[in-house]
Amino acid sequence: MTDLNKLTLAEARDKLRAGDVTSVELTQSCLSAIDAAGELNAFVHKTPEIALERAKAADARIAEGDAPDMCGLPIGIKDLFCTKGVPSQAASRILEGFLPEYESTVSQKLQDSGAVMLGKLNMDEFAMGSSNETSVYGNVVNPWRRGNEETPLTPGGSSGGSASAVAADLCLAATGTDTGGSIRQPAAFTGITGIKPTYGRCSRWGVVAFASSLDQAGPMTKDVRDAAIMLEAMCGHDAKDSTSVEMAVPNFEAMLTGDIRGKKIGIPKEYRMDGMPAEIEKLWADGTAMLKAAGAEIVDISLPHTKYALPAYYVIAPAEASSNLARYDGVRYGHRATLAAGDGITEMYEKTRAEGFGHEVQRRVMVGTYVLSAGFYDAYYNRARKVRTLIKKDFEDVFAQGVDAILTPATPSSAFGLGEMNDEDPVQMYLNDVFTVTVNLAGLPGISVPTGLDSQGLPLGLQLIGRPWEEGDLLNTAYALEQASGFVAKPGKWW
Amino acid sequence: MSIDQSTAAKVAKLARIKVEEDDLPALAQEFNAVLGFIEQLNEVDVEGIEPMVSVTPMRLKRRVDEVTDGDQQEKILSNAPDAREGFFAVPKVVE
Numbered sequence: 310m311t312d313l314n315k316l317t318l319a320e321a322r323d324k325l326r327a328g329d330v331t332s333v334e335l336t337q338s339c340l341s342a343i344d345a346a347g348e349l350n351a352f353v354h355k356t357p358e359i360a361l362e363r364a365k366a367a368d369a370r371i372a373e374g375d376a377p378d379m380c381g382l383p384i385g386i387k388d389l390f391c392t393k394g395v396p397s398q399a400a401s402r403i404l405e406g407f408l409p410e411y412e413s414t415v416s417q418k419l420q421d422s423g424a425v426m427l428g429k430l431n432m433d434e435f436a437m438g439s440s441n442e443t444s445v446y447g448n449v450v451n452p453w454r455r456g457n458e459e460t461p462l463t464p465g466g467s468s469g470g471s472a473s474a475v476a477a478d479l480c481l482a483a484t485g486t487d488t489g490g491s492i493r494q495p496a497a498f499t500g501i502t503g504i505k506p507t508y509g510r511c512s513r514w515g516v517v518a519f520a521s522s523l524d525q526a527g528p529m530t531k532d533v534r535d536a537a538i539m540l541e542a543m544c545g546h547d548a549k550d551s552t553s554v555e556m557a558v559p560n561f562e563a564m565l566t567g568d569i570r571g572k573k574i575g576i577p578k579e580y581r582m583d584g585m586p587a588e589i590e591k592l593w594a595d596g597t598a599m600l601k602a603a604g605a606e607i608v609d610i611s612l613p614h615t616k617y618a619l620p621a622y623y624v625i626a627p628a629e630a631s632s633n634l635a636r637y638d639g640v641r642y643g644h645r646a647t648l649a650a651g652d653g654i655t656e657m658y659e660k661t662r663a664e665g666f667g668h669e670v671q672r673r674v675m676v677g678t679y680v681l682s683a684g685f686y687d688a689y690y691n692r693a694r695k696v697r698t699l700i701k702k703d704f705e706d707v708f709a710q711g712v713d714a715i716l717t718p719a720t721p722s723s724a725f726g727l728g729e730m731n732d733e734d735p736v737q738m739y740l741n742d743v744f745t746v747t748v749n750l751a752g753l754p755g756i757s758v759p760t761g762l763d764s765q766g767l768p769l770g771l772q773l774i775g776r777p778w779e780e781g782d783l784l785n786t787a788y789a790l791e792q793a794s795g796f797v798a799k800p801g802k803w804w
Numbered sequence: 805m806s807i808d809q810s811t812a813a814k815v816a817k818l819a820r821i822k823v824e825e826d827d828l829p830a831l832a833q834e835f836n837a838v839l840g841f842i843e844q845l846n847e848v849d850v851e852g853i854e855p856m857v858s859v860t861p862m863r864l865k866r867r868v869d870e871v872t873d874g875d876q877q878e879k880i881l882s883n884a885p886d887a888r889e890g891f892f893a894v895p896k897v898v899e
Contacts, residue, residue, distance in 0.1 A: 406883075407883050408882070408883065410876075410879040410880075410882060410883075507860070508859050508860055509860050509862070522858075522859060548865075551864045551865060552858075552860075552862070552864075554860070554862065555865075614848070616844070617844060617845060617847075617848055619841075620841055620842045620843075620844045620845050621845060623838060623841060623842055624842055624845070631819065635820075638820075639885060640884065640885070640892050640894055641880075641883065641884055641892060642883035642884065642885075643883070643885070644885070645885035645886065648895060652895060653895050653896065653897070654894055654895050654896075654897050655820070656822075656895075657894065657895055658820040659817075659820050659821060659822035660822050662819075662820055662821045662822070663821050663822035663823070666821065671819075671821050671823075672831075672834055672835075672838075674819050674821065675812075675815050675816060675819045675821065675831075675835070676835065676838050676839075678815050678818050678819040679807075679815045679835065679839075680842075682815070682818060689842065689845075691855050692845050692846075692848075692850060693842075693845060694855030694856045694857075695848075695850035695853040695854070695855045695856075696845055696848050696850065697855075697856040697859075698853050698854055698855065698856045699848065699850070699853060701856065701859065734834070734837040735834060735837060735838060736837055736838065736840075736841045739841070750859075751859065752859030752860050777860065
């Protein structure tokens with residue numbers, strides 16, 4: 310059987326159970342696809358030996374019966390997750406050579422469920438970026454192209470390697486992380502599905518920290534059913550992360566009925582931005598009509614503080630980053646600069662961090678340092694935290710009015726060309742996350758679902774935002790939207 | 805509020821990142837672009853609003869204060885750029 314790498318998680322699971330394929334065959338198919346896709350630069354550390362060993366173990370487990378859903382399914386892991394004995398460097402030079410002595414809780418849970426790790430996936434350095442252009446490994450290339458043009462496009466970021474790998478069928482699914490949109494924006498740019506669960510659903514233990522009050526892991530998959538299957542395997546309480554909740558994990562897949570009759574879907578007027586491309590407007594209107602046709606009630610809502618979400622994020626996230634990244638000091642792990650005669654410990658810190666961090670990371674660490682410094686803490690950091698309270702309250706108010714989910718565009722545009730934003734000031738790049746960042750600030754679950762193509766043939770996605778802890782209901786609404794849109798487009802293979 | 809070169813240099817020092825003198829003007833300009841964007845927050849009326857501490861209402865779990873981990877010196881030092889005799893080694897700190 311050919312093209313096993315093109316299967317969804319659900320299809321592969323069913324074939325494994327039926328004995329039609331083995332995990333070793335699935336894994337070999339993906340490993341060949343990875344080897345043939347060097348141009349995409351998605352996989353940056355390949356682990357074929359580990360993969361085949363785990364695939365054999367999975368086949369044995371499946372033969373014994375009663376294997377979990379993810380058993381035997383080959384996946385990619387974002388480089389931000391620490392994986393025991395396998396390079397985990399958050400796409401940064403400062404973690405060059407770092408081999409964790411431990412495994413992140415999320416990747417451990419996936420491993421325990423029998424999933425097969427194929428390797429580590431490229432990303433923006435420390436998950437700071439929206440185009441996967443800040444990685445020490447170089448840019449990731451989107452498998453999608455504008456018609457017959459050869460211009461390389463961004464897969465989005467920061468989980469750009471995950472998005473590119475899933476869209477190009479290099480793996481059946483991948484892990485991502487999302488601090489301001491890093492799962493949902495790349496999912497939209499590559500025509501795949503990505504969900505960021507409620508803050509606290511997935512343990513952050515062993516995931517290299519960017520902004521701890523915003524970071525969440527989630528699955529990036531070929532469809533909504535796969536997102537439900539993989540999310541269930543990733544989440545759950547972990548004593549090692551004090552912010553992970555002690556709450557039962559539902560069977561998300563069983564909640565996919567496609568029945569959304571009577572659900573109230575909010576359309577927030579503040580997301581209708583000035584200068585929004587007509588294609589995005591139309592995508593949004595079409596999605597609204599689809600949910601209405603499926604029996605949902607559409608209501609206009611207001612989230613008045615939306616405009617302030619990005620500025621608040623660009624205080625809070627750099628502030629937390631400056632604190633989290635203080636640990637990269639050239640002492641305990643990773644890179645240490647070569648010192649000149651007479652250099653003391655301060656020079657060691659300064660040179661190590663100047664050499665080890667890329668430009669965007671340096672800028673964010675310094676902005677964070679500034680907003681936390683004496684005299685500015687109240688004016689910037691405390692004010693941003695107050696605005697965050699207001700942003701969360703906006704959502705609480707509409708949920709109190711009975712709204713079940715909120716429909717918005719996922720991104721303000723389709724994928725842009727690599728390098729196209731180089732001359733812009735940093736704020737232009739930040740605007741990519743304008744629709745997604747509110748969800749992180751409010752700690753809510755959000756999912757990006759591909760629902761159409763633009764006139765250049767590039768995928769576009771819609772975002773659904775759900776009530777806290779109601780990922781199951783959110784996935785079901787996303788499933789109804791997916792069914793109605795009938796999106797099945799795939800990038801033509803050129804790599 | 806505009807950031808000048810000397811403020812940029814001070815921030816770089818606080819962040820322990822070496823920035824060459826020649827790069828300071830561009831850095832100050834980038835700071836100003838970002839801070840200009842952040843300034844919008846001044847439009848919001850935050851009178852009487854509590855700054856957010858935790859996005860999900862939760863009380864952090866407590867546990868008994870006892871040793872649950874340890875004896876991993878080798879593992880802890882395994883990634884150090886310079887480890888000697890069971891310790892992290894750094895340049896001389898005290899004269």
